[in-house]
Amino acid sequence: KTRIDMLSTGIKTPIGIKVAGPDLNVLEKVAGDIERTVKMLPDTLSAFADKTAGGYYIDFNIRRYEAARYGLTVGDVQDVISTAIGGMNVTETVEGLERYPINLRYQRGLRDNLQALKRVLVPTPTGAQVPLSLVSDLVVRRGPPSIKTEDARPNAWIYVDITSTDIGGYVKQAKEILKEKVNIPPGYTIEWSGQFEYMERASARLRIVVPVTLVVIFLLLFFNFGTIIEPIIVMLSIPFALVGGFWLIYLLNFNLSVAVGVGFIALSGVASEIGVLVLTFIDHQVEDHRKQAGGKKLSTEAIMESVHLGASQRVRPIIMTAVAIVAGLLPIMWGSGTGSGVMQRIAAPMVGGMVTTTILCLLVLPVIYASVLAWQEKRKV
Numbered sequence: 070k071t072r073i074d075m076l077s078t079g080i081k082t083p084i085g086i087k088v089a090g091p092d093l094n095v096l097e098k099v100a101g102d103i104e105r106t107v108k109m110l111p112d113t114l115s116a117f118a119d120k121t122a123g124g125y126y127i128d129f130n131i132r133r134y135e136a137a138r139y140g141l142t143v144g145d146v147q148d149v150i151s152t153a154i155g156g157m158n159v160t161e162t163v164e165g166l167e168r169y170p171i172n173l174r175y176q177r178g179l180r181d182n183l184q185a186l187k188r189v190l191v192p193t194p195t196g197a198q199v200p201l202s203l204v205s206d207l208v209v210r211r212g213p214p215s216i217k218t219e220d221a222r223p224n225a226w227i228y229v230d231i232t233s234t235d236i237g238g239y240v241k242q243a244k245e246i247l248k249e250k251v252n253i254p255p256g257y258t259i260e261w262s263g264q265f266e267y268m269e270r271a272s273a274r275l276r277i278v279v280p281v282t283l284v285v286i287f288l289l290l291f292f293n294f295g296t297i298i299e300p301i302i303v304m305l306s307i308p309f310a311l312v313g314g315f316w317l318i319y320l321l322n323f324n325l326s327v328a329v330g331v332g333f334i335a336l337s338g339v340a341s342e343i344g345v346l347v348l349t350f351i352d353h354q355v356e357d358h359r360k361q362a363g364g365k366k367l368s369t370e371a372i373m374e375s376v377h378l379g380a381s382q383r384v385r386p387i388i389m390t391a392v393a394i395v396a397g398l399l400p401i402m403w404g405s406g407t408g409s410g411v412m413q414r415i416a417a418p419m420v421g422g423m424v425t426t427t428i429l430c431l432l433v434l435p436v437i438y439a440s441v442l443a444w445q446e447k448r449k450v
Contacts, residue, residue, distance in 0.1 A: 080263040083236060084243075086227040089220075090257035093213055096225035102251045103227050103259075107243055112233040119226050124214035127186070129205045136204040140194040146204055149191045154180050183207055229263075235324065236265050271327040282334050283307075286341050293345065298445075299352075302438055303344035309429035310340035310422035317421025318414075328411045332418035339394060339419065340426045343387055347434050351379030355442065372442045380435040391427040395420055 086107075088099050100118035107116045131146050151157070156174035179185050187202035201207075217224040231239050240261055253259065261269075283304075290300035314336055318329060354375035358367055367375075398416040401409075 080226070080228065082228040082230045083264045084229040084231060084240065084261065085263040085265075086229065087219065087260040087262055088225045088227070088257060089222040089260065090254070091223065093216070093223055093225075095254060095257065096223060099251070099253065099257060100225035100227055103247060106247055106250050107227070107229055110239070110242055110246065112231045112239050112242075114230040114232050116227060116229045118228075119217070120214065124212050126210055126212045127183070128208045128210055129201075130208060131205045139191075139197075139199055139204065141191065141204060146191055146201070149189065149201070153189050154186065183209070236268055240265050271330075275327070275330045279330070279334065282337060286337060290341065290345065294348075298441055299348055302434065302441065303341055303348060305437065306340045306344035306426055306430050306434060307337050309433065310336050310426040312429075313421035313423070313425030314418030315421070316425075318417050321413075321417055323414050323417055326414060328414035329418060332415040333422075335415070336419045336422040336426075340422060340430075343390065343426055343430045344434060346383050346387055346390075347380060347430055348438060350383050351376050351435065351438055354379040354382075366446050367442075369443055369446075372439055372446065376435045376439040376442070380431060384431060387427060387431060391423045395423050 086100075086103055088096055088103065090096050090099070097118075097120065104116045104118040107113050129146075129150055131143050133143065136143065136146055152173075153175045156172040158170040159173045161168050161170045174180070175189065179189065186207060187200060189201040190198040191201055191204060192198050217226060229243075233239055244261075247259070287300050287304060290303050291297065294300060311333065314333055318325075323329060355367070355372070358371045358375050359365075362371065398420050401412045401416040402420060404412060
């Protein structure tokens with residue numbers, strides 16, 4: 070999982086903070102301030118900021134006039150430095166199917182300290198050799214061990230590990246405390262990454278998928294019933310289903326995620342199906358009573374009797390449907406193989422929702438529909 074996160078976001082911890090700006094020294098200061106600030110949060114397990122200027126380097130500043138006095142060019146001196154100190158591949162050896170380069174450079178004792186480097190000999194065109202210190206200055210300076218860039222801007226990254234599983238809540242707290250305690254200079258930006266980036270993308274998708282799903286379900290119900298009232302009543306079964314789904318994921322200590330969202334979307338369709346079964350058979354009983362009454366208005370007693378008969382006739386099919394769905398999902402809930410964690414979070418809302426949907430659709434939905442039918446009959450002339 071860490072490898073996948075690292076490849077996709079570049080961050081190997083649940084939460085990463087990317088600070089972007091032009092100056093590496095300012096980036097290091099801002100990153101250090103952010104590191105110290107997020108450590109103040111109680112849910113922070115660890116926080117580590119990249120050291121953008123923590124490396125040490127040796128600069129060879131070639132003195133051109135001194136080099137020219139010995140007949141040397143800048144390139145001649147640089148060739149000696151790169152070959153004697155860095156090494157040069159002179160040939161390669163073949164060992165079976167493998168090839169290994171042979172690198173030639175000075176022994177370690179001649180290049181492992183500044184004084185030894187100053188004594189590196191540079192050959193001149195006349196055949197003489199002069200020490201490197203006569204044609205260049207050796208300066209030790211600090212610099213970045215590596216420079217991270219995104220969108221052509223230097224970056225400093227802060228890796229944050231947390232004890233809580235509520236990444237969204239933690240990031241909200243962190244943003245508030247950073248806004249209060251950390252001064253971000255003009256021209257510098259902060260971007261949150263890691264698993265939080267996945268959560269933001271998933272939330273954006275669910276904000277589109279869930280409303281579209283509900284609209285599609287409503288349209289299908291409208292095409293089935295031909296009126297607005299019945300689809301609205303059927304859609305009331307979805308909140309009943311959500312109650313059981315939320316209770317079960319709470320008892321199982323699951324957090325809201327994309328998988329849980331997919332489970333709730335599937336549950337919405339199944340809950341609507343059960344609501345359609347209840348209303349369809351109630352409508353059949355109402356039509357039968359209307360025929361017996363010769364097309365006249367139905368009394369409240371006749372409506373209640375129709376609702377009672379229609380709902381009671383569907384008890385067994387509805388319970389069989391719910392039991393079959395729950396029985397099919399229980400093996401997923403008990404699974405422990407690869408990917409079982411994701412599948413459990415899809416199945417949990419459906420299992421919990423089917424229980425409450427079955428009970429409430431048989432007890433509450435008929436009462437609501439009976440009230441609507443009685444109101445419609447009273448409006449008839």
